[in-house]
Amino acid sequence: MATRTLHLFCLFVCSLAIIKSECSKDLGSYNVTKTILKNAVSKGAVCLDGSPPAYHFEPGFGGGVGNWIVQLSGGAWCTNVKECQYRIWDKNVGSTNFTDSWTFQGIYSENPTTNPDFYNWNKVFVRYCDGGAFTGDVEYVDHVTNLHFRGARIFEAVMEDLLAKGLKNAKNVCKFYVTPILAGSSAGGYPTMLYCDHFRSLLPNTPRVKCLVDSGYFIHVKNPMQASGFEKIYNSLLTLHGSTKALPKSCTSKMNPLLCFFPENMQQHIKTPLFIAMSAFDYYQIKTTIDPNADRCVENRTCTECQNKAFREFRSEFLSALPKSNNPKLRGVFIDSVIHHSALSYRWTPENAILINNLSAPKAFADWYFDRKYWYVIDKHDLPIPTAKDRRT
Incomplete structure (x- = not known):
């Protein structure tokens, strides 16, 4: 009798879900209100402003109902006290200043036509409020600036809350099993790699745990002047944010902690399957590495031979820094050549997705994630394609 009652209950819940799917959210985007973790404050897990x-x-x-995607949002970094204060005052960083709602779209869309593989999953978008890519952990708080560098604690507090909310035990509901993804865009891409194995360890009984890095694979180039941009950023994470303790000892025991921030070094220490979606000419990467105005000549189609040479050299280094192609089941990639940055929202729809030989990043990732086909795809164009140009490369 109890089994029959549970079965009927499950059918009832699922039928309601179908009604919800068909009637309430026909559009691909919708607003979701924020959840504030007030109990995280007692654990020291707070934003830059202490909220x-x-x-x-x-x-x-x-x-x-048993499947989850948790995305760590991006938004650059603050590399000194002044930048961090500006981040609070001008960027409204802190849960009390965040907008009450966030638009879910792209991979978070509930439209089964445009997002067939993930439309009905549990979806979490973690707000970025620490300025240190979820890696900082400094106990001391300067009473003059009142700045808190606690990004690593924020990650732990959010995971703890989500586990209690069903991330860990969802498989016990109606015999559905947990299928989780940890994803991150831009500055959220590095902590996705950093915490990928840890995320998997929180779910020891789940059959499939994988991670997705969207436009966060910022490489360490050989040219010292070009490398200085990201070196400065990552040095600040070590000194200002106290991020060293978050790095894997398997990496820091072999090289300078600074180098462990670069993904070509970090990914070697990750055992969990990882998928990298990015442009070989990522907008933020080329502006930081090659030239702050590097994108202009591409969009205006006025690049000189000297500029094209720099683009080709960078692309060669970027491709060399990617995981090897001999095991795409463990390391899948989708590397296009269009100048852009981040794809999980706007570019994760059929009408906006960039294509390589008629294959889109959403399709490549879904195939890879569900073990349908293990894609390792790199666009053949050795020069950047303007954003405005046809997306089919």
Whole structure:
């Protein structure tokens, strides 16, 4: 009798979910209110301004109630006290200043036509409020600036809350099993790699745990002048944010902690399957590495031979820094040549996705994630393609 009652209950829940899917959210985008983790403050897990962290959560439904995607949002870094203060005052960083809602779209869309593989999953978007890519952990707080560098604690507090919310035990509901993804865009891409194995360890009984890095694979180039941009950023994470303790000892025992921030070094210490989606000419990477105005000649189609030479040399270094192609099951990639940055929202739809030989990043990732086909795709163009140009490369 109890088994029959549970079965009927599950059918009822799933039927309601189908009604929700078909009637309430026909559009690909929708707003989700924020959840503030007030209890995280007692653990020292706070934003730059001392306010509690926040995330946006939309429960899954139907066959997706046991599946989760958790995205760490990006937004650059603050590399000194002045920048961090500006981040609070001008960028409204801190849960009390964040907008009450966030637009879910792209891979978070609930439209089964445009997002067939993930439309009904549990979806979490973690707000970025520490300025140190979720890696900082400094106990001391300067009473003059009142700046807190606690990004690593924020990650732990959010994971703890999500586990209690069903991330860990969802498989016990109606016999659905947990299928989680940890994803990150831009500055959220590095902590996605950093915490990928840890995320998997939190879910020891799940059959499939994988990670997705979107436009966050910022490489360490050989030219010292070009390398200085990201070196400065990552040095600040070590000194200002106290991020060294977050780095894997398997890496820091072999090289300078600074080098462990670069993904070509970090990914070697990750055992969990990882998918990298990025442009070989990522907008933020080329502006930081090659020239702050590097994108202009591309968009205006006025690049000189000297500029094209710099682009080709950078592309060669970038491709060499990617994981090797001999095991795409463990390391999948989708590398296009269009100048852009981040794809999980706007560019994760059929009408906006960039194509390589008629294959899109959303399709490549979904195939790879569900073990349908292990893609390792690199666009053949050795020069950047303007954003405005046809997306089919």
